[in-house]
Amino acid sequence: xxxxxxxxxxxxxxxxxxxxxxxxxxxxxxxxxxxxxxxxxxxxxxxxxxxxxxxxxxxxxxxxxxxxxxxxxxxxxxxxxxxxxxxxxxxxxxxxxxxxxxxxxxxxxxxxxxxxxxxxxxxxxxxxxxxxxxxxxxxxxxxxxxxxxxxxxxxxxxxxxxxxxxxxxxxxxxxxxxxxxxxxxxxxxxxxxxxxxxxxxxxxxxxxxxxxxxxxxxxxxxxxxxxxxxxxxxxxxxxxxxxxxxxxxxxxxxxxxxxxxxxxxxxxxxxxxxxxxxxxxxxxxxxxxxxxxxxxxxxxxxxxxxxxxxxxxxxxxxxx
Amino acid sequence: xxxxxxxxxxxxxxxxxxxxxxxxxxxxxxxxxxxxxxxxxxxxxxxxxxxxxxxxxxxxxxxxxxxxxxxxxxxxxxxxxxxxxxxxxxxxxxxxxxxxxxxxxxxxxxxxxxxxxxxxxxxxxxxxxxxxxxxxxxxxxxxxxxxxxxxxxxxxxxxxxxxxxxxxxxxxxxxxxxxxxxxxxxxxxxxxxxxxxxxxxxxxxxxxxxxxxxxxxxxxxxxxxxxxxxxxxxxxxxxxxxxxxxxxxxxxxxxxxxxxxxxxxxxxxxxxxxxxxxxxxxxxxxxxxxxxxxxxxxxxxxxxxxxxxxxxxxxxxxxxxxxxxxxx
Numbered sequence: 001x002x003x004x005x006x007x008x009x010x011x012x013x014x015x016x017x018x019x020x021x022x023x024x025x026x027x028x029x030x031x032x033x034x035x036x037x038x039x040x041x042x043x044x045x046x047x048x049x050x051x052x053x054x055x056x057x058x059x060x061x062x063x064x065x066x067x068x069x070x071x072x073x074x075x076x077x078x079x080x081x082x083x084x085x086x087x088x089x090x091x092x093x094x095x096x097x098x099x100x101x102x103x104x105x106x107x108x109x110x111x112x113x114x115x116x117x118x119x120x121x122x123x124x125x126x127x128x129x130x131x132x133x134x135x136x137x138x139x140x141x142x143x144x145x146x147x148x149x150x151x152x153x154x155x156x157x158x159x160x161x162x163x164x165x166x167x168x169x170x171x172x173x174x175x176x177x178x179x180x181x182x183x184x185x186x187x188x189x190x191x192x193x194x195x196x197x198x199x200x201x202x203x204x205x206x207x208x209x210x211x212x213x214x215x216x217x218x219x220x221x222x223x224x225x226x227x228x229x230x231x232x233x234x235x236x237x238x239x240x241x242x243x244x245x246x247x248x249x250x251x252x253x254x255x256x257x258x259x260x261x262x263x264x265x266x267x268x269x270x271x272x273x274x275x276x277x278x279x280x281x282x283x284x285x286x287x288x289x290x291x292x293x294x295x296x297x298x299x300x301x302x303x304x305x306x307x308x309x310x311x312x313x314x315x316x317x318x319x320x
Numbered sequence: 321x322x323x324x325x326x327x328x329x330x331x332x333x334x335x336x337x338x339x340x341x342x343x344x345x346x347x348x349x350x351x352x353x354x355x356x357x358x359x360x361x362x363x364x365x366x367x368x369x370x371x372x373x374x375x376x377x378x379x380x381x382x383x384x385x386x387x388x389x390x391x392x393x394x395x396x397x398x399x400x401x402x403x404x405x406x407x408x409x410x411x412x413x414x415x416x417x418x419x420x421x422x423x424x425x426x427x428x429x430x431x432x433x434x435x436x437x438x439x440x441x442x443x444x445x446x447x448x449x450x451x452x453x454x455x456x457x458x459x460x461x462x463x464x465x466x467x468x469x470x471x472x473x474x475x476x477x478x479x480x481x482x483x484x485x486x487x488x489x490x491x492x493x494x495x496x497x498x499x500x501x502x503x504x505x506x507x508x509x510x511x512x513x514x515x516x517x518x519x520x521x522x523x524x525x526x527x528x529x530x531x532x533x534x535x536x537x538x539x540x541x542x543x544x545x546x547x548x549x550x551x552x553x554x555x556x557x558x559x560x561x562x563x564x565x566x567x568x569x570x571x572x573x574x575x576x577x578x579x580x581x582x583x584x585x586x587x588x589x590x591x592x593x594x595x596x597x598x599x600x601x602x603x604x605x606x607x608x609x610x611x612x613x614x615x616x617x618x619x620x621x622x623x624x625x626x627x628x629x630x631x632x633x634x635x636x637x638x639x640x641x642x643x644x645x646x647x648x
Contacts, residue, residue: 026375026376026377027376027377028373028376029373029376029377029378029458029459030458030459030462031376048377049373049375049376049377049378050374050375050376050377051374051375051376051377065462066459067459067460067461067462068460068461068462068467068511069462070462070463070466070467070470072470075429089429091470091474093461093467093511133434133438134436134438137434137435137436137438137481138436138481138482139478139481139482140482143436143482145436145483145484145486145487145492146487146491146492146495147484147486147491158437158484158486159437159484159486160437160484161436161437161482161483161484162436162437162438168478168481169478191511194470194471194474195474195477196470196473196474196477197429197430197432197473197477198434198477199429199432199433199434199440200434200440205440208438208439208440209440209528209530209531211439212439212440212485212527212528212531212534213530213531213533213534216531216534216535216537216538217534217537219538219541220534220537220538220540220541221541222541223538223541223542223544223545224541224544224545226545227541227544227545227546227547227548227549228548230545230548230549230552231548231549231551231552232552233552234549234552234553234555234556235552235555235556237556238552238555238556238559238560241556241560241563242559242560242563245560245563245564245567246563246566246567248567249566249567249568249570249571250570252570252571252574253570253571253573253574254574256571256574256575256577256578257574257577257578257581259578260577260578260579260581260582261581263578263581263582263585264581264582264584264585265585267582267585267586267589268585268588268589270589271588271589271592271593272592274596277596277599277600277603278596281595281596281599281603281607282592284607284610285592285595285610288610288611288614291614291618292614292617292618295618295621295622296621296622296623297621297622297623298623299622299623299624300622300623300624300625300626301619301622301624301625301626302626302627302628303625303626303627303628304627304628304629304630305627305628305629305630306630308611309611309612309615309619310627313627314629
């Protein structure tokens with residue numbers, strides 16, 4: 001120490017620190033690193049996180065994302081096979097699996113995104129154009145929908161799922177398979193492509209609304225006419241039931257009264273018919289009773305003295 | 321004042337007395353110590369977990385409380401709120417949340433969906449989730465929260481696309497929630513977002529605005545149908561029970577008549593038999609008596625009584641038989 005000047009010691013130390021600082025670099029858990037020497041990558045990409053060393057000054061560190069990245073496609077209007085215009089918004093996941101290749105071909109993420117836009121965009125367009133709309137809407141082929149109990153026998157196609165042969169997931173797979181191959185060259189591994197949003201374009205939308213409205217109106221009409229029909233049925237039953245009840249009562253009344261009349265007749269007959277005498281007697285007293293009822297203040301009676309009651313008017317002993 | 325390097329040329333470095341400067345050397349040392357202490361200590365809130373990196377490499381997790389790490393940026397900590405339930409809203413947005421991914425600016429686009437019967441519906445929903453694995457959450461996917469948003473939208477449309485508009489709006493809600501939850505969790509696991517989905521909840525699910533009126537009309541018509549049926553049933557119930565009561569009344573009346581008729585016959589017959597018995601003992605006298613008794617009752621009440629001699633019956637036509645008999 002004694003024979004070295006202090007500033008030299010300090011200077012040397014600072015230089016050493018500076019060199020060390022330039023020669024070391026950290027790799028974060030979320031990144032991988034390529035070392036370039038005069039702009040050319042050297043060695044394999046380094047993807048284990050931590051503190052690493054390189055040659056100072058002449059080697060440069062290029063940091064490249066290691067995590068899974070998103071690609072968000074712009075919503076695009078395109079026709080399906082059945083010429084319905086829909087707006088399709090897709091997204092996907094990808095990752096840089098060959099950092100060196102990625103760096104050489106694309107340099108940065110921005111150009112990667114635009115490459116993804118090109119490739120996935122056109123594959124999506126192809127896939128949509130090859131399939132009918134329902135194929136990108138539905139997924140499960142044999143799903144039977146639950147139906148609202150009141151709509152079970154609604155008219156038309158209400159509550160019915162349109163049949164499909166492929167389904168959304170298969171079409172997503174098709175796009176994925178085609179695009180994934182084209183991306184391997186760029187050091188990109190495509191992980192998946194999915195439809196985020198699919199919607200009708202403005203003019204199709206209006207048609208769909210009109211159809212929905214007319215469908216619902218049909219259902220409403222049906223409910224109303226069902227109600228009227230049911231009500232008419234009930235009123236009809238009411239009329240029928242009343243006629244039945246009344247006529248049945250009439251029948252019973254006649255039966256009961258007839259039976260009673262018959263019984264009474266039988267009772268009378270059996271009493272009056274006992275003998276010649278009883279018949280004669282019955283005739284006599286019945287006649288007497290009838291006279292009593294028949295003759296009153298407004299009757300005029302003309303009798304001769306020959307009648308039984310007045311025979312004594314002329315004779316004490318009337319001649320026989 | 322001008323800086324002249326010559327002033328320093330002859331400076332005798334040996335002349336500095338380090339023993340005198342001893343106290344001055346301590347100043348940067350103490351500063352270093354203080355900075356070291358501040359970058360060494362950190363607190364983790366109760367709802368969070370810390371992930372500690374040394375030179376960017378994961379070394380350990382840190383539990384809540386007062387914790388220590390290596391100073392001067394050798395170790396760094398990222399806190400992840402593992403215990404907080406996070407929420408994302410789709411198709412609508414509640415402001416004031418702490419989660420930056422709670423809602424998006426494209427709410428109208430998020431709502432609109434196409435159903436499996438090629439109808440349209442507007443669906444609003446939320447998901448509730450938690451960070452399950454902070455390491456995955458931080459290191460596996462860039463921007464896991466927005467990835468989750470995309471996945472949630474995709475899954476909800478997949479599920480809704482497999483259902484009819486009626487299922488989406490009314491009967492199928494629970495099934496949709498359950499289905500979306502399982503599918504979303506599967507995808508989240510597949511991409512190792514380090515999240516666990518607690519709940520998928522449908523909020524307002526409606527037919528699109530221009531169509532809503534016709535959907536209401538269906539409900540109304542359904543009510544109308546019920547009402548028509550009820551009114552008719554009321555009419556039925558008002559009339560039919562009364563009619564059967566009245567029928568019963570008539571039958572009872574007839575039964576009464578029957579009893580009366582038979583009883584009367586029996587009474588008449590009993591009386592007749594009794595009288596007949598007496599009559600048979602003395603027929604002539606009895607007959608005479610009954611005859612005379614009857615006459616006595618009838619004749620006084622008659623209006624006009626004309627008794628003529630049997631031999632003078634030819635004068636009968638001469639009698640003025642006025643139609644108007646005198647009132648008694």
